[in-house]
Amino acid sequence: MTSTQHPSPPAFTSADYRGRMDRVVRSAVEAGLAGVAVTPGPDLVWLTGYRPTAITERLTMLVLRPGQEPTLLVPVLERPDAESAEGASALTIMDWADGTDPYPVAAALLEQGHFGISDSAWALHLLGLQRQLPSTDYEPLTECLPMMRAVKDGNELARLAAAGAAADAAYGEIIGMPFAGRRETDVAADLAGLLRRFGHEQVDFTVVGSGPNGANPHHEAGSRVIERGDAVVLDFGGLMDGYGSDTTRTVCVGEPTPEIRKVHDVVRQAQQAAFEAVRPGVSCQEIDRVARAVITRAGFGEQFIHRTGHGIGVTTHEPPYMVEGEGQPLVPGMCFSIEPGIYLAGRFGVRIEDIVAVTDDGGQRLNNTDHGLAIVE
Ligand code: ZN
Ligand code: ZN
Numbered sequence: 521m522t523s524t525q526h527p528s529p530p531a532f533t534s535a536d537y538r539g540r541m542d543r544v545v546r547s548a549v550e551a552g553l554a555g556v557a558v559t560p561g562p563d564l565v566w567l568t569g570y571r572p573t574a575i576t577e578r579l580t581m582l583v584l585r586p587g588q589e590p591t592l593l594v595p596v597l598e599r600p601d602a603e604s605a606e607g608a609s610a611l612t613i614m615d616w617a618d619g620t621d622p623y624p625v626a627a628a629l630l631e632q633g634h635f636g637i638s639d640s641a642w643a644l645h646l647l648g649l650q651r652q653l654p655s656t657d658y659e660p661l662t663e664c665l666p667m668m669r670a671v672k673d674g675n676e677l678a679r680l681a682a683a684g685a686a687a688d689a690a691y692g693e694i695i696g697m698p699f700a701g702r703r704e705t706d707v708a709a710d711l712a713g714l715l716r717r718f719g720h721e722q723v724d725f726t727v728v729g730s731g732p733n734g735a736n737p738h739h740e741a742g743s744r745v746i747e748r749g750d751a752v753v754l755d756f757g758g759l760m761d762g763y764g765s766d767t768t769r770t771v772c773v774g775e776p777t778p779e780i781r782k783v784h785d786v787v788r789q790a791q792q793a794a795f796e797a798v799r800p801g802v803s804c805q806e807i808d809r810v811a812r813a814v815i816t817r818a819g820f821g822e823q824f825i826h827r828t829g830h831g832i833g834v835t836t837h838e839p840p841y842m843v844e845g846e847g848q849p850l851v852p853g854m855c856f857s858i859e860p861g862i863y864l865a866g867r868f869g870v871r872i873e874d875i876v877a878v879t880d881d882g883g884q885r886l887n888n889t890d891h892g893l894a895i896v897e
């Protein structure tokens with residue numbers, strides 16, 4: 521398959537990274553933190569543009585504190601990579617050499633207090649810091665600053681929209697390809713190829729849940745041969761230019777039964793109602809409640825067994841979560857999925873998912889393929 525060219529988005533600037541780091545310091549102070557410690561992963565990519573080629577036992581850590589220059593501590597052999605990161609000019613870079621102990625150096629950047637730390641920081645590194653600073657304590661960043669990456673700027677929104685359009689193009693192609701008589705894994709491989717062809721550099725998931733497998737929301741794709749009459753859940757996404765896509769459509773192989781049509785219709789109405797509820801100030805849990813109310817009224821409340829949605833950005837699953845108990849109000853620039861589903865154990869499942877961006881007065885879908893039940897061959 522040949523690759524479809526897509527225009528590269530403008531690069532993020534040093535001012536973009538500086539702005540993100542400044543905002544994080546301000547919200548850390550508001551949250552009562554002395555600062556944040558960030559190890560390689562999505563937070564570091566978002567704050568600095570730095571993505572080490574391998575995440576290893578050698579300590580790499582960004583420290584953000586009020587009154588201190590943003591400082592990235594790296595192994596000396598990785599210094600050239602760090603210096604070429606997109607946001608490097610907004611940083612002070614320090615290094616440590618093999619054979620020396622990096623933890624006293626890192627500890628001098630942190631000092632005393634209560635710090636946010638990347639969820640994915642290795643225990644090795646956290647324990648190394650704790651030995652140096654026994655009275656300093658840490659909290660996972662998704663708990664102390666859950667909305668750190670949640671509000672997207674214009675460039676981020678443009679990348680998310682482009683990733684969504686690429687996923688839509690993949691869906692447009694896959695429904696013209698054969699389903700009956702092929703394994704789920706064959707269709708999943710086609711979907712992965714299409715995502716790459718339309719510009720994704722990374723495929724995160726290609727769920728193909730046919731017939732009874734569609735009733736298990738965690739099913740990826742297996743060796744089951746797809747049959748005529750099957751409902752098939754297609755849920756796929758990944759990263760394009762560093763930003764995520766994630767969309768789901770449920771198709772039917774040949775003529776659907778009245779029951780498949782009915783369940784599909786309920787899910788479609790739930791998705792639409794939740795989308796129409798999106799506007800600034802509405803809480804995340806309200807989006808979940810609106811979708812759930814439609815499904816419960818139709819008698820399928822017990823069969824909608826997951827939250828309604830999740831945020832998306834430099835990862836395909838992140839805060840904010842559209843779930844009961846999440847009182848966070850929506851803010852323009854937040855991006856998340858709305859993906860209600862109904863799962864009839866042993867028979868079939870239906871899910872419809874779009875990514876939605878919060879605008880000044882409502883929501884905008886970043887997936888725009890038809891919500892109707894597509895009939896495939
Ligand atoms: Zn590109
Ligand atoms: Zn999905």
Ligand code: ZN
Nearest residue numbers: 766857859873
């Ligand atoms: Zn999703």
